[in-house]
Amino acid sequence: MTLQEKYKDLVDTATTSGVSNLKVREQDGVLYVDGDxxxxxxxxxxxxxxxxxxNFLSGDLVMNISSVAGVNEGAKLKxxxxxxxxxxxxGPGTDHEIIGKAARHEIVSLIRKENDQWWVIKTDDGxxxxxYTQYLTPIEN
Amino acid sequence: xxxxxxxxxxxxxxxxxxxxxxxxxxxxxxxSSCKSKPKDADIKAAIEKALAADPMSAGTTVTVEKxxxxxxxxxxxxxxxxxxxxxxxxxxxxxxxxxxxAVAPQVEIAADDPLAAAVNDAIKDFSGVTATVTDxxxxxxxxxxxxxxxxxxxxxxxxxxxxxxxxxxxxx
Numbered sequence: 001m002t003l004q005e006k007y008k009d010l011v012d013t014a015t016t017s018g019v020s021n022l023k024v025r026e027q028d029g030v031l032y033v034d035g036d037x038x039x040x041x042x043x044x045x046x047x048x049x050x051x052x053x054x055n056f057l058s059g060d061l062v063m064n065i066s067s068v069a070g071v072n073e074g075a076k077l078k079x080x081x082x083x084x085x086x087x088x089x090x091g092p093g094t095d096h097e098i099i100g101k102a103a104r105h106e107i108v109s110l111i112r113k114e115n116d117q118w119w120v121i122k123t124d125d126g127x128x129x130x131x132y133t134q135y136l137t138p139i140e141n
Numbered sequence: 142x143x144x145x146x147x148x149x150x151x152x153x154x155x156x157x158x159x160x161x162x163x164x165x166x167x168x169x170x171x172x173s174s175c176k177s178k179p180k181d182a183d184i185k186a187a188i189e190k191a192l193a194a195d196p197m198s199a200g201t202t203v204t205v206e207k208x209x210x211x212x213x214x215x216x217x218x219x220x221x222x223x224x225x226x227x228x229x230x231x232x233x234x235x236x237x238x239x240x241x242x243a244v245a246p247q248v249e250i251a252a253d254d255p256l257a258a259a260v261n262d263a264i265k266d267f268s269g270v271t272a273t274v275t276d277x278x279x280x281x282x283x284x285x286x287x288x289x290x291x292x293x294x295x296x297x298x299x300x301x302x303x304x305x306x307x308x309x310x311x312x313x
Contacts, residue, residue, distance in 0.1 A: 025248050030304050032248045046295055055290065059306045062298045082266055082289070094262045116299060117259055132262060134296045 003031040017041045036069035075110045077136040088129035092118035100127035179234035181205040198225045208236035216242045250277040251301040259300045277303030281310040
C-alpha cells in the first residue's frame with residue numbers, strides 16, 4: 001500500500017474541510033501534508049491521523065497543519081501550558097533570558113510573530129517579550 | 142463447346158482473382174499510409190497511455206496539435222521532466238515536443254542545528270522525553286503520557302523535520 005493510499009481518508013478530509021494552501025508530497029518514504037486551517041479542523045485531522053497510524057509510530061507522515069496563520073497582531077491569546085507558568089523571554093529561544101511570566105490560562109495579546117515558534121506577546125500588566133507559540137491558543141470568535 | 146466454356150470460366154476467375162489482389166493491395170497501401178500519419182487524437186491517446194503506464198510521469202498532461210505534443214503539469218524533479226519529454230518524443234507521429242512541465246518544489250527540511258535547538262525548546266515542558274536530531278530526523282526516547290504525545294507530535298511536525306521517529310519512545 002502506498003502512503004497516499006494509507007492516508008487517503010486524511011488527505012480527502014483535508015481537501016473537503018477547507019484547508020488552504022494544501023500541499024501533499026511524498027519524498028523518500030515520508031508523506032508531507034502542509035496547509036492552513038481552523039483549530040477545529042486541525043484537531044479533526046490529528047484525530048484521524050492517530051486513528052490511521054496509532055501513536056504515530058510509523059513515522060511516515062509529517063503533518064504541518066497550522067491553525068494560527070490567520071491570527072493577526074492584537075489578537076487575544078490564552079496561555080495553555082501543561083502545568084507551569086509561561087516564560088516571557090528577551091529573545092526567540094530558550095537560551096534567552098527570562099524577563100517575565102504569564103500565568104496558566106491568562107489572556108495575553110499578540111504583538112508580533114517572530115516565526116512559527118516564537119511570538120512577541122504582551123500581558124495586561126505590560127510585560128512584553130518572546131514566548132513559545134506551542135503554549136498560546138488563539139481565542140476563536 | 143463445353144471445353145471452351147470452361148476455359149472462359151478459368152480466365153474470368155483469374156481476372157477476378159487478380160482484380161481482387163490489386164484491390165487488396167490498394168487498400169493495404171492506403172491503410173499503411175494512414176498509419177504513417179496518425180491523427181492528433183490518436184497520438185494524444187498513445188501518449189496518455191504511455192504516461193499513465195509510467196509512475197515517474199504522474200501529474201502530467203498532454204495536448205497534440207499537428208503532431209506537436211505539448212506536455213504540462215508537475216514533475217517530481219529535473220530528471221523526471223527530461224525523461225517525460227524523451228518518452229513522448231519516441232511515440233509514433235510526434236514531430237516535436239514542447240516541455241511545459243514545472244518541477245515541483247522539494248519538501249523543505251530544516252537544517253540540523255536550528256532544528257535541534259527548536260526540538261529542545263519544544264520538549265522542554267515534556268519532562269521524561271529526550272530527543273536527538275540527525276539529518277533532519279528527530280529520534281525520540283524516554284517516556285510520555287499518550288495525551289501529552291498527542292500534543293507534542295504536532296509541534297515537532299511544525300518544525301519541518303524530515304521525519305519524527307518515536308520507535309524509542311515509551312507511550313503510556
